[in-house]
Amino acid sequence: MHSLPRVILLGLVRLVVGAYARFAAPLSPGTQRLYFANHTSHVDTLAILAALPPKLRVKVRPVAARDYWDAGGARRYIAQKLLNVVLIDRARTEGVDPLEPLRAALAAGDSLILFPEGTRGETATPGPFKSGLYRLANEFPAVDLVPAYLANLNRAMPKGRTIPVPLICRVGFGTPLPRIPDEPKEAFAERARDAVTAFAGAGMKHPLYETLGLIFLLLIIASLVGFALRLVKGRDNATVRNLNERIISWWVIIAVVGLALVCGTYVTIALFMVCAFLAFREFITLTPTRPGRSARIPRHFWNAPASCNGR
Amino acid sequence: MVCIYGLSYAPALLMLRIPGHSSAALLLFLLVVVQASDVFQYVFGKLFGRTKLAPRVSPSKTVEGLLGGGASAIVIGMALHGLTPFTWWQAAPMALAIVVGGFVGGLVLSAVKRSLGAKDWGTMLAGHGGMLDRMDSVCFAAPLFFHLTRYFYT
Numbered sequence: 001m002h003s004l005p006r007v008i009l010l011g012l013v014r015l016v017v018g019a020y021a022r023f024a025a026p027l028s029p030g031t032q033r034l035y036f037a038n039h040t041s042h043v044d045t046l047a048i049l050a051a052l053p054p055k056l057r058v059k060v061r062p063v064a065a066r067d068y069w070d071a072g073g074a075r076r077y078i079a080q081k082l083l084n085v086v087l088i089d090r091a092r093t094e095g096v097d098p099l100e101p102l103r104a105a106l107a108a109g110d111s112l113i114l115f116p117e118g119t120r121g122e123t124a125t126p127g128p129f130k131s132g133l134y135r136l137a138n139e140f141p142a143v144d145l146v147p148a149y150l151a152n153l154n155r156a157m158p159k160g161r162t163i164p165v166p167l168i169c170r171v172g173f174g175t176p177l178p179r180i181p182d183e184p185k186e187a188f189a190e191r192a193r194d195a196v197t198a199f200a201g202a203g204m205k206h207p208l209y210e211t212l213g214l215i216f217l218l219l220i221i222a223s224l225v226g227f228a229l230r231l232v233k234g235r236d237n238a239t240v241r242n243l244n245e246r247i248i249s250w251w252v253i254i255a256v257v258g259l260a261l262v263c264g265t266y267v268t269i270a271l272f273m274v275c276a277f278l279a280f281r282e283f284i285t286l287t288p289t290r291p292g293r294s295a296r297i298p299r300h301f302w303n304a305p306a307s308c309n310g311r
Numbered sequence: 312m313v314c315i316y317g318l319s320y321a322p323a324l325l326m327l328r329i330p331g332h333s334s335a336a337l338l339l340f341l342l343v344v345v346q347a348s349d350v351f352q353y354v355f356g357k358l359f360g361r362t363k364l365a366p367r368v369s370p371s372k373t374v375e376g377l378l379g380g381g382a383s384a385i386v387i388g389m390a391l392h393g394l395t396p397f398t399w400w401q402a403a404p405m406a407l408a409i410v411v412g413g414f415v416g417g418l419v420l421s422a423v424k425r426s427l428g429a430k431d432w433g434t435m436l437a438g439h440g441g442m443l444d445r446m447d448s449v450c451f452a453a454p455l456f457f458h459l460t461r462y463f464y465t
Contacts, residue, residue, distance in 0.1 A: 020333065021333070026328075053328070207336055207391075207393040207394045208333060208335060208336045208339060208394070211336070211339060211343070211391060211393075211394055212339070215343065239357065242438050243438075244438070245437045245438025245439075246437075246438035246439055247438075248437065248438070249436040249437050249438050249439050252436075253436070253445070257342065261335045261338065261339055264335075265322075265325045265334075265335070268322055268325060268335065268338065269322040269325065272318060272319070272321055272322040273322075275318065275442060275446060276314060276315045276318045276319065278433075278435065278441075278442040279314040279315070279318065279432075279441075279442045279443040279446050279450075280314055280315055282432040282433040282435075282441045282442060282443045283314055283432070283443060285433070286424070286427045286429050286432065287427065
């Protein structure tokens with residue numbers, strides 16, 4: 001599942017709601033996990049997927065309510081083609097265990113994202129957990145139970161909204177929940193819920209956005225200084241004119257680079273590829289080339305990024 | 312090829328996995344320190360520049376600019392240590408490595424430029440010259456920073 005629409009969708013999620021990950025402990029790829037989180041909005045599933053590093057994302061399947069995610073063409077396309085969800089029936093039917101599809105997915109070796117509240121809550125802190133997580137945890141003792149806390153998503157897309165508001169949201173991944181033998185259902189639910197909320201407060205700051213904000217502030221100051229210098233020294237001063245041109249270019253450079261960094265790894269790599277190509281083109285323009293040599297140029301260009309990806 | 316191979320080390324930072332830290336922030340740290348070094352070298356050079364450093368290679372580089380710009384960039388690097396897995400004092404030698412790499416990069420590509428008889432690499436960025444005029448220091452600083460970080464922190 002590495003299709004382009006999926007990458008674009010998750011990039012879009014990162015652009016609008018940030019979805020920055022914080023890890024209490026490093027999560028290594030290859031371990032089967034059951035991520036469980038507080039549920040406050042319809043973007044929660046997407047936010048967790050977007051927050052996970054690509055290597056961890058590979059075999060992760062979100063658990064999604066059939067009544068929402070299987071209704072309508074766009075939702076069904078996103079759920080089934082892009083997110084590879086496990087659909088769960090919230091409407092109980094006699095004699096059918098709604099956890100059955102989850103068991104099948106876990107038995108097949110997939111990791112799951114589960115919202116144990118079963119429905120979206122109105123508040124930032126989660127409501128009581130249902131027993132599904134407890135039962136799965138007992139039936140699959142080898143699967144790591146990783147608590148995740150979604151911060152701010154209840155503000156980005158509260159109940160009743162269909163389009164998320166741009167807002168910086170964070171996803172905190174805690175340390176795997178230890179298992180206690182013969183623990184009663186209620187005690188486990190309480191402990192799991194505490195593990196999720198433990199991340200609600202401290203340790204969730206993300207410095208990337210704060211730094212970008214600071215840089216823009218500095219740019220504004222630089223622009224004001226440039227403007228003041230133009231008033232003092234006059235329009236014809238060459239140094240001041242050059243300075244102001246530089247500051248305007250900086251606005252463009254920082255906007256482009258900042259946007260790329262916010263969108264994620266692939267956009268940033270693409271940006272650097274374009275920059276490298278442009279720099280290379282400038283270099284070639286000034287370098288004398290012999291007729292036979294120019295044919296080799298494209299190969300050099302495509303080789304360098306390839307060796308970088310293989311690292 | 313200096314500009315492509317060297318530059319590719321900058322996005323390669325995104326492939327480093329450091330527990331609890333985002334590598335995009337690491338890349339931002341590199342870019343901010345490199346460009347801050349360049350900007351402050353330019354500012355200090357314009358304000359206090361007296362002694363030319365390498366008049367034949369790069370007429371605008373001065374000793375005062377280098378010292379002032381380098382020191383400013385290191386201070387900025389230390390202030391931004393929150394972006395990285397470094398502590399505030401570890402950020403200083405890292406920023407120093409970036410400044411040195413960036414300075415050498417600017418000097419080397421300037422020398423290439425002179426030998427080809429040009430002043431700027433291009434006209435793409437108004438005021439700066441070409442893409443390579445802005446990227447020259449990144450080309451040299453990125454590999455240095457990448458390997459130092461990879462060696463000590465992963």
